[in-house]
Amino acid sequence: MLKENSLSDTMDVLVERKPVKHVRIQVLADGKVRVVAPEGFDVNSFINQHYEWIKKKRAEIEELAKDVKGKERMLILNGKFYHLVKDKKFEIKEGDDGVVKYYSLKSLKRKLTEMLRKELKETTAFYSRLLGIKYGKVFIRMQKTKWASCSSKANLSFNLAMLALPEKLREYIVVHELIHLIEPTHSKAFWELVGFYYPEYKKAEQDLKKYWVIVERNEIWRVLRNLR
Known part of the structure; x- marks a missing residue:
């Protein structure tokens, strides 16, 4: 995957060069733009043509994410956010200020x-x-x-x-x-x-x-x- 210059310094574009017949464009969850295109294809012009669509998709993603800003470092389980606390055993404590106790991240992944x-x-x-x-x-x-x-x-x-x-x-x-x-x-x-x-x-x-x-x-x- 290559990162190429785009029409705007503020637009982060990830380009994958593959032998595809049709160019694919996608706006990722973090706002980056992913383009899958063959060698030699003019990605910058393609991005320019789809600029308004990209802006719309980014706005939609930001709307979806607005309720969770500031909670990116909390573990989300069952649609709820929990604080992670290191402990000797795994435990999920419910409540208004939920906590997930864990020994290590590897052990947490195993338990989940x-x-x-x-x-x-x-x-x-x-x-x-x-x-x-x-x-x-x-x-x-x-x-x-x-x-x-x-x-x-x-x-x-x-x-x-x-x-x-x-x-x-x-x-x-x-x-x-x-x-x-x-x-x-x-x-x-x-x-x-x-x-x-x-x-x-x-x-x-x-x-x-x-x-x-x-x-x-x-x-x-x-x-x-x-x-x-």
């Missing part, structure tokens, strides 16, 4: 993975029986671009950062991915089936966009993602 794995085991089993389908293995990873995905072998991969979401949204993600095992694409039939099992799916999709921005700007989740 265990929590999500236990929940997903129950949720995927319930909805797979309801849908009358079978799935393969369940993986938990720190995915960089998605909340979850499914493979052609019916394996399911879930983003550990799903724990930042309220439980109801995690449930929606499970329903969404399991239905992909029936309808692989986002076709009309897919959304009709999703709507039958999760009627509030349109609101859920909007909420997931908001939480994606929140998680991407959260320093704790960023550190956990980079831990090996």
